[in-house]
Amino acid sequence: MLKERMRELVQHNAYELLLVILLAGSMAFSASLSPYFLTVTTLFDMTSQFMEIGLMSLAMTLVIILGQIDLSVASILALVGVVLGLLNEGGVALGFAIPAVLALATLLGLVNGWLAVTFRLPALVVTLGTMALYRGIGQILLGDRSTYGFPGWFVSIDFRYIPGTPVPLPLVIFATFAVLFYVLLHRTTFGRLVYAVGSNAEACRFSGIAVDRLQVLVFGLSGLMAGIAGLMMTSRFASARWDMANGLELDVITTVVLGGTSIFGGRGTIVGTVLALFVMGTLRYGMGLANVLPQNQSVVIGLLLIVAIFVPEAWRAWRARSRRRAQKGGEARAEVARDSAG
Template identity: 45%
Template sequence: MTVETINKNQQENIISDRQARKSFFSIFLKWEWLLFVLILLVIFINTRLSPFFLNAINLSRTSSDFMEIGLMMLPMVLIIVTGNIDLSVASNMGMSASLMGLMHNMGINIWLAALAGLTLGTLGGVLNGYLVAYVKLPSLVVTLGTFAFFRGIAFGFLGDQAARNYPSQFTFIGQGRVFDTLIPFSVVLFIALALIFGLVLHRTIIGRQLYAIGNNEPAAKYSGVPVEKIKFILFIVSGFISALAGLVLAARFGSTRPDNGTGLELAVITAAVLGGLDINGGKGSMYGATLALVLIGLLRFGMGLLNIQSQVQSMVIGLLLIVSILVPHIGQQIRFLKQVKFRWQSILMTVGLLVVFTAFFIFFFWSRAPIIAQF
């Protein structure tokens, strides 16, 4: 057998692996339908509760609030599919934007400064990628380190200073709207990139290789998937996109401070996981993640219109996340139930879910009581 035929066989192996998982994957297609139904429900209920919800200007303004998260989510989806994670995205974004801000303060042309920011972000990705792919350190630990490291550099660039007075051509990236419509430029940017990332994940061999790595890395490696190279590139792309998100944020704020975007990495991961991605890799889709982002955005906006406290808002998102993981789990338990008759775990699980629901109801009423009283 020649090398080529071996490779061909290995390719077939991967593909046949995908075939075997097809039935399982189809369930996750349904998860996206559930998200879709949820989005419709949220829109329906919010429209009835607040007349300001279906207002084009309001929705346009709100959507741009979530685009930095959305942008960083795109490479994050690919990274999570391979069973890795990148915790440094928000810090990288702060670092790149701070370098750009520093150069702008020094009087350098804003586009040159932006280019430098993008380059620095990409380099940050190179560092992550090298340590994860070639030194073979766990991505969680590496990016936890760079999470602090990049943020430190950001403070090194700007300290307690701010960069401001960006030219309007630049702030257009974050504040502008396309062709006099109400669609923010950043949304168009996000949709374009989401299409590209989605196509890569679902329509190319590289995409399949990502799933292969996530399902069984050694097997993928021995099947000829260039695991190291793919991981390396993924983290570089993540660094670049984080820097891009940093520029969008700086443009939206019209200014940069080194603490910009602190904590956004968790919002990014939340959206991805709510979208049906398995944090252990191998499962999930770009559609799901994007729908989850829309769902979170609409939920937050709707709850904001009802003046629900932001702590409670975070709680709702958190509970939604837990439920999104619990539901498939319970589904599996029920399937077992049919085969094995009885399982006490499933009862525990149901009780647990009931407790979560009850707690949720109580908190919800508690938080809304003053608002209801006002009416």
Template identity: 45%
Template sequence: MEVSPVAPESTTALRRLLATREASVLGALAVTVIAASFWVDGFASGRNTGFLVLDIAAIAIIALPMTLIIITGEIDLSVASILGLTSAVMGQLWVMGLPLETIVPLCVVLGVVLGAVNGLLVTVAGLPSLAVTIGTMALYRGLAYVVLGDRAVADFPFSWTGGATARLGETQIPWIALLIIVLALAFGVVLHATPVGRALYAIGNNDEAARFSGISVQRTKLGLFVTSGAVSAAAGVFWTLQYASARADNAAGLELSVVAAVLLGGVSIFGGSGALAGVVGGVLLLGTIRNALQLADVSSDTLSIVTGLLLVVSVVVPNVAARLRQRRRTTAPPPGRAVTPSPNTRTKQEVI
């Protein structure tokens, strides 16, 4: 019985798939999980899996719109401050006697407004998103302290706080994992299977060319910043209920973890490339590493160092690899053309 050979096209496609950044991230995630399961006590338990999901929930939720923003060549560094301001407003409104059924939608509307401020400054005023969101990062965090000060509001009803960390059935998996999966699928469909997603890549590669092709660049970017603000506010509501504490300093520094996860997942900081599957892998990889180090009693300062290193590596390594590929293309002879020796070049036999 003869075995039919694998088609060269299939082999080439498989090699290309394995060489993608997404495959590298998922491979690194698998290695990290296996290593941590063997060497870190308690890592592979179902209880710890639930804690890991809760720990990365806010990062995963905010990373979804952040992926779309970075693909367009922009960035939003105010997401953690929007989360903190939302938490402070939520606590203050609760102290004032409003029910949570009213507070939660008001907080999401607040996120829409804060995201719209970022978007209008970038699209209408024409300011760079890096400068704008660094400024609003400080502004929104300062407003959070104005609203709540150094106080902590922690008397939320258990029906809400317990529900935020509730598990699915008899498992140890929190229900928020199901929501993250649904949101990831929705964002993935928008990015990879709709004209909106193609427009985002076009804007990231060349926004002028995208504008001439009929894409509303300003409206698209404004919509992304509004979405980012709304999602960050929703994450702020979940964060407050998860930890049963509304504070102005909630999630301080979380924006670095979000950006690190997105870039680690293969999204180019310059825009125009990346896939949502890689971002999901980047979130899981970052969360797994941090969780394993926490179980190993590593200090929070070291965790910050690890996050910073991953952020630097996720930016430096792709650029170095791209430069090496470019250099290889420029030095290699054209395909099908033999390299003829120079008339002045003598072979080894001639020398002998």
């Protein structure tokens, strides 16, 4: 009975288990590189490096399950940083500026969704355009300088901890959102609809589901999360530039896809995304400890992405083939048995 249960668990969560093994592997790898890795403070502090990616990956998981993609998240992040900096320079209290830029980020996301839905365009093209447009607006607004001078309470979020513990604030924020997104995707009607639309949008439309509205909302959510990530990164760097987080959308998409979300939509989990985030973060941090240049780290991440897609796909194909062969073999044996009996 227990054995049966275990097998079921493994079969249903094979990919998540693979990610756990990968995570253990990358931690062992990092620990072997530096004696300073396996300390509680290091393990916690390292997470602040990739919490922005994490926040955006949560919403991106929904976007990709819908069968869409959002290339503009890093540009929204940068624009949020720039606008926040300019408002701050203009003497607007951050208490007003922060809600304003979050509203802006959500609006930018909604615009992505609205454009895709209204003109029946693939999100890939729309967000390719807005990726350039949003970052370009930041460039026009700020030019080639940085904006800084944020109040003390706002900056260095990665050096703030839950009092008395080594848990940094960005991790707490990410964990909160991870739980929220888990509930949203796996425990609500909204989440089921995301899967349903991602599996078969046409059928959903005929079933009377407001497919378009759902899609616009999910893109709005993606914008909002990019906005929160923008606040976090601006706080960490205590400054903003138009070109901050350049290319980060690739890391976000890599995280989601490595987490087992199908790029064709309809399949994926928040747990997978969170695991993949930590696999990538640990790996990058470990390579950093080993003085591997960031550009060279990207090679490993890129290979990991390809392997993560290629291996499960090849495995599935191989299993399907061997099952078919086994079936054929079984039929032949049955025939032989019948013949000999007759």
